[in-house]
Amino acid sequence: MIVAIDGPAASGKSTTARGVARALGFDYLDTGSLYRSVTLAAMRADLPPEEGEELLRFLDSLDLKYRYYKGKAILRLDGENISEEIRDEKVAGMVSAYSALPSLRRFMVKLQQSYARGKNLVAEGRDMGTVVFPDAELKIFLKSDPAVRAQRRAQEFGERGRQVGVDEVQSELKCRDRIDSEREHSPLVRAEDAIELDNSLMSIEQQIEEVTRLALKKTPPLRVSPDELLYDPETMGDRNPRIPSMRWIYRVVWHTVNFLARGLFGARYHYRERAPRKGGLILACNHIAWLDPPISGPSVKRELTYVAKRELFRNRLFGAFIAYFNTVPISRGTFDRVCFDQLREALEEGGTVFFFPEGTRKPLGRLGKAKFGMGLVAHESSCPVQPVFIRGTRSWLSAIFRIRRIDVYLGRPLHIQPLRDRGLEGRELYEIFGEGVMAEIAKLQEEAGGP
Numbered sequence: 001m002i003v004a005i006d007g008p009a010a011s012g013k014s015t016t017a018r019g020v021a022r023a024l025g026f027d028y029l030d031t032g033s034l035y036r037s038v039t040l041a042a043m044r045a046d047l048p049p050e051e052g053e054e055l056l057r058f059l060d061s062l063d064l065k066y067r068y069y070k071g072k073a074i075l076r077l078d079g080e081n082i083s084e085e086i087r088d089e090k091v092a093g094m095v096s097a098y099s100a101l102p103s104l105r106r107f108m109v110k111l112q113q114s115y116a117r118g119k120n121l122v123a124e125g126r127d128m129g130t131v132v133f134p135d136a137e138l139k140i141f142l143k144s145d146p147a148v149r150a151q152r153r154a155q156e157f158g159e160r161g162r163q164v165g166v167d168e169v170q171s172e173l174k175c176r177d178r179i180d181s182e183r184e185h186s187p188l189v190r191a192e193d194a195i196e197l198d199n200s201l202m203s204i205e206q207q208i209e210e211v212t213r214l215a216l217k218k219t220p221p222l223r224v225s226p227d228e229l230l231y232d233p234e235t236m237g238d239r240n241p242r243i244p245s246m247r248w249i250y251r252v253v254w255h256t257v258n259f260l261a262r263g264l265f266g267a268r269y270h271y272r273e274r275a276p277r278k279g280g281l282i283l284a285c286n287h288i289a290w291l292d293p294p295i296s297g298p299s300v301k302r303e304l305t306y307v308a309k310r311e312l313f314r315n316r317l318f319g320a321f322i323a324y325f326n327t328v329p330i331s332r333g334t335f336d337r338v339c340f341d342q343l344r345e346a347l348e349e350g351g352t353v354f355f356f357p358e359g360t361r362k363p364l365g366r367l368g369k370a371k372f373g374m375g376l377v378a379h380e381s382s383c384p385v386q387p388v389f390i391r392g393t394r395s396w397l398s399a400i401f402r403i404r405r406i407d408v409y410l411g412r413p414l415h416i417q418p419l420r421d422r423g424l425e426g427r428e429l430y431e432i433f434g435e436g437v438m439a440e441i442a443k444l445q446e447e448a449g450g451p
Contacts (some may be wrong), residue, residue: 001026001134002121004128004214006189009176010328011151012199012207016142017124019208022071024122024215025366029066029115030073031125031132033097034108036086037064037075043090049097059107066115082197094171105131114320118359120369129191138218139194140211146170148200211236223432224419226440231384231413243278243350246303255301265399267295267392267406274410275300280383281413284374284437286367286445287356289393290407296390299408302352305343330361330373340377347381351398357437367445370438375430378416387411387437389444409444 021028129139150170313319339450357370
């Protein structure tokens with residue numbers, strides 16, 4: 001699901017969007033930061049804000065990465081963290097000039113759309129609902145009285161140590177609005193199906209609450225219930241109904257980790273009996289903290305094959321260590337056929353694969369959308385998927401002192417066969433199966449008493 005929030009400068013888009021993303025457990029796309037990053041890169045390259053071959057070559061060679069982590073937008077240009085430098089006044093003063101260039105805007109639209117693919121996302125900007133995400137499930141257009149916007153922006157400047165008069169700010173905003181609204185490409189306009197929200201007299205908390213309420217009303221219904229996907233070992237048997245025995249070193253590690261999880265962190269494992277006793281198995285767990293893999297691993301007494309981002313293997317020593325314990329590297333953001341083939345082969349031999357279906361860490365609450373890779377592996381291996389819900393690992397220090405507990409819940413095993421019987425195939429098959437798996441994890445979260 002995508003929530004697109006548009007509006008003029010100083011209308012509260014960024015603060016509202018971040019709050020809504022936090023409330024819904026969605027990713028947040030700070031398009032302003034992206035445009036400032038490109039502007040900074042162009043200024044460093046002494047590139048004038050004009051169309052031409054030089055601009056096209058510049059965009060073609062641009063190495064810009066965006067990540068939203070722990071409530072902050074992190075921008076990297078050629079590997080350098082520029083998240084703070086893009087806030088410089090000189091950069092802010094040049095953003096409109098560069099962002100008005102058609103070639104640059106086309107480049108940015110593709111960049112933003114690629115980042116949003118497969119995510120639940122809140123995106124804010126000036127053309128989110130009209131150009132970048134015209135099919136967004138919810139479109140909001142924020143508006144405020146110009147005097148109110150100027151007062152807010154002046155206060156924001158003051159908090160940063162820059163004292164600027166309200167009249168001067170209002171004049172700057174009026175100029176910015178004219179540029180944004182009159183530019184030929186992707187002008188600032190309200191989408192026909194956008195909900196206009198005048199926040200002149202609203203607090204930030206009220207804005208966030210209202211947009212969150214509207215988003216929840218727009219949440220698309222599930223296309224499949226986990227009840228329809230329940231695994232039946234009699235009719236959905238594994239091709240290789242056995243479990244490879246644990247290596248002795250893995251067995252020692254398994255018992256050690258299990259002892260530490262229970263003794264040190266007070267971890268509790270619920271519904272272990274739900275795990276199939278034989279055959280290949282895919283564990284699909286929500287992801288909230290670095291402790292999730294070792295703590296959730298002992299939920300089944302099997303030797304696991306983990307999936308980890310390829311960056312973790314850059315350190316040769318650490319990479320060799322995790323590879324020894326069956327960790328397979330995956331290149332995120334691409335279709336990694338080599339990785340999926342390794343997982344399928346492990347499952348065909350009766351092994352157990354551990355997945356984070358959301359692909360990355362998410363805050364507890366509204367679970368993210370499953371990536372298609374889990375559905376692909378489930379389809380190609382014909383193995384059941386065991387949903388897993390974990391909570392408490394972010395507060396591991398509290399768990400040590402038993403202020404809170406770490407809990408791991410095993411859901412009911414699910415299988416992709418009922419969807420294949422419907423005639424579904426390809427990405428649609430994988431996505432709908434992923435919805436069913438995440439719905440089962442959501443049920444476990446509810447049973448655990450909520451996030």
